[in-house]
Amino acid sequence: MTKLGFPRLPQRYGKAPYFWLLSLVMMVWKFVYVTPTTTEILLLSASILLFLPLYLWSFSVQQSQLYSTILMTALLGIGWAPFNFGSSTFCIFAASMCSRISPGRSAYRVLALLQLSVVAATVLLALPPQFWVTALVFGTSVGVSAIIAAQLDLSKESLLRKQEEVEYLATLAERERIARDMHDLLGHNLSVITLKAELARKLFERDAVAAKQEIQDIEQTARQALHEVRQAISGYRSAGLSHEIKNARHVLDAAQIQVVTELEELTLPAALENVMALILREAVTNIIRHAQASICVIQLRRITDQAVLSIRDDGIAGSLSALKKGNGMLGMLERAHSVGGQLTLDTSQGMQIVLSLPMEVQA
Incomplete structure (x- = not known):
């Protein structure tokens, strides 16, 4: 609610629900060929003013209160039907509100009950066919479409939450692995350094030669530990791309997107691989979030002195100009340019991203 108590749409719906309100023009279609009375104009204005908060409220109200919202909206349509067949638009709005009922089976039941009510009102009140045909045909199609779209949105949100959970757990597992490796790697060497430092301190006054030898051993052990740490870090870096490809397979499989990989064995500098x-x-x-794809092809190959990574899908690509303005695409372009590479897009058949990087890091 706003400070004035007027319903506000949840942000996830965007501006589309405001656009749908244009269908209220059906209520004034009659007046193209019939002059309205003052009373009719006043009653129609009052009805629309009553409908607007009900409509906006339906996007955020609790499910137990949504039933009364659907009922009141449908009654507005049926009440106006003997005088204005354009009131079928209220019944269509009521049908679309059914999509916000969960689970999906309950939404379909309420939609069916709503349409049966329209049929019953048509028989009892002898309503004009322009009303009930529009209310039933368009109301059913809009209601079913809205319910399917709502279920798809719920599935998408669930998939994204699972993806985020998988990524979080993978990050935790990687951190634990690194911590374990560092402990195993440094624990022994640091213990040796500590013991030899204590021995060198004790020998310093009694046997300078022996103390000097212990200090030399400390130096050698420290150098060896530094070398092993550098090797370990290098190993983590070199595993970066292979780990990411493995993670991509896992995430795309979870999203029921077929994955095809064509990978050449390439030795890349750590900066390029990252x-x-x-x-x-x-x-x-x-x-996963936008393409609605069924297949994704990941290719890695060497072309002359370039390492080329291609990611292609058969989904919905959207406008090329809009894609290039997105934060994600801008980030990709900046990363590619930072190491002297190029990033190209092709939206002729789905989306294809081609990243070309020099095999040597440019200064």
Whole structure:
């Protein structure tokens, strides 16, 4: 609610529900060929003013209160039907409100009950065919479509939550693995350094030669530990792209998107591999959230002195100009340019992202 108590649409619906209100023009279609009376204009204005808060309220009201909202909206349509067949638009709005009932079976039951009520009112009140035909045909199609769309949105939100959970758990597992490896790697060497430092301190006054030898051993052990840490970090970096490809397969499989991979064995600098991994992650995220694709093809190959990563799907690509203005695409372009690479888009058949990076990092 706003400060004035007027219903406000949840942000996830965007501006589309306001656009749908244009269908209220059906209520004034009659006046194109029949001059309305002052009383009729006043009653119609009052009805629309009553309907608007009901309509906006239906997007955020609790389900127990949604039934009364649907009923009142339908009664507005049936009440006006003997005088204005355009009131069928109220019944169509009531049918669309059924989509906000869960689970889906309950939504279909309420929609069926609503349409049966329209039939009963038509028989009892001898309503004009222009009203009940429009209310039944368009009301049923709009209601069923809205329920299906609502169920798809719920499935998409559930999938995104599961994806975020998988990514979070994968991050935790990776952190634990790194911590365990660092403990195993450094624990022994640091213990040796500590013991030798204590021994060198004790020998310092009694046997300088022996103390010097212990200090040399400390230096050698520390250098060895530093070398092993560098090797370990290098290993983590080199596993970055392969880990991301494995994660992409897992996430796309969870989204029921077929994954096809064509990967050449390439040895890449850590900086280039990191850029490829980040761009692959962003591309896969966009496919899951927006593309509605059924297949994704990931290719990695070498062309002359370039490492080329291609991510292609058969989903909905959208406008190329709009894609290039998106934050995700801008981030990909910036990462590619930061290492002297190029990123190209092709939306002729689904979406294809092609990343070309030099095999050597450019200064």
